[in-house]
Amino acid sequence: MSCESFFIEQLQKKGFRLTPQREIVLSILHQMDSPASVEELFAKVQEVSNAVDISTVYRTLDLLQDFNLVISIDLGENHRVFKLVGAEEPHLHLVCVRCDTVIGVDIHPAESFAATLMEKNGFQADLTRLNIPGLCKNCRGQKTRSITVNTLNQPAPLG
Amino acid sequence: MSCESFFIEQLQKKGFRLTPQREIVLSILHQMDSPASVEELFAKVQEVSNAVDISTVYRTLDLLQDFNLVISIDLGENHRVFKLVGAEEPHLHLVCVRCDTVIGVDIHPAESFAATLMEKNGFQADLTRLNIPGLCKNCRGQKTRSITVNTLNQPAPLG
DNA sequence: GTTATTGCAAATTATTTGCACTTGG
């Protein structure tokens, strides 16, 4: 079953409607090869039909998240991106703190770690929502760059 | 060395000043036994001196983050909390998606997982910034509760 | 036809900023 037919099925099940706007948003999400911000998605949507409002994009993204067709990923403070996850195996996401690239990776290597958390802390980790901050291969390679704020210092000191 | 003396030392090193407002914010952070929102911190600060402005609280939190004395944790969309990390061993944080409780746990169990990510993806995970979503012991225990939005469905379907 | 959905504009919320005044070193 395709994303689209699943979407339509879900809509019908809830008594919701299939509108052109919703179709456009879903098709745009299909086109993106990496997670995109609302702004980016909205821009693409408007290329198809400039009558579509950004509030409709927000509303559609909410709906798609409710259907588990889309996830959102927070890239620090003010940057949220959305990704169509349709048929994929659940992924966890590596988020580069320098370039904001998001890499989806297999969830299995995290499972023994999750098992440890359950054992030691009784905490049931939700790996499908797990975003791991760090440096991607590229950014790790780049030695320096002008850092202003973080010249500051080392890990955690004192008490 | 205490948090306070490290703070003072850092301030002097940068030519910044030790103000009563900054002292109050730091002392309030010390009092909190779990991560707190700006709103909560601001309320406590005002109990000490109601002349302190919320913008000063924001500015001080920024400063403390630059000094690595404080970290911020995002609890989904519109909820950010701050935690004094002073002398502590770096922790990773388990964030309950139901009750928003944050539990700091030892970072070591995550290290072999991080090693795998490096090996397989060339990704250098920053475990000190890692927040793991899931259900805490308590919330896992609670069988049901009224769920409206998430009645919706199962993991990820189709493609 | 009926009700969900939309576009629009206004509201909301969290955070940031400009600036004149205050104050720490």
Next chain:
DNA sequence: CCAAGTGCAAATAATTTGCAATAAC
């Protein structure tokens, strides 16, 4: 003293919402 820091009020930015008009089913 005088630059750093503050309070205040206004600006920003991202998201949400109320509502009358529109369109799916």
